[in-house]
Amino acid sequence: MSKKDPGEKNPHWRFGFYWMCARIIRGPTPPRNF
Secondary structure, X not given: OOOOOHXXXXXXXXXHHHHHXXXXXXXXXXXXXX
């Protein structure tokens, strides 16, 4: 992983990123399968 990847030092950033993408695709309801 590169030093520019925020997911390396902050795993929650990656979680929030996937959550945001899923929220845009599925709608306003946050996914519970994470």
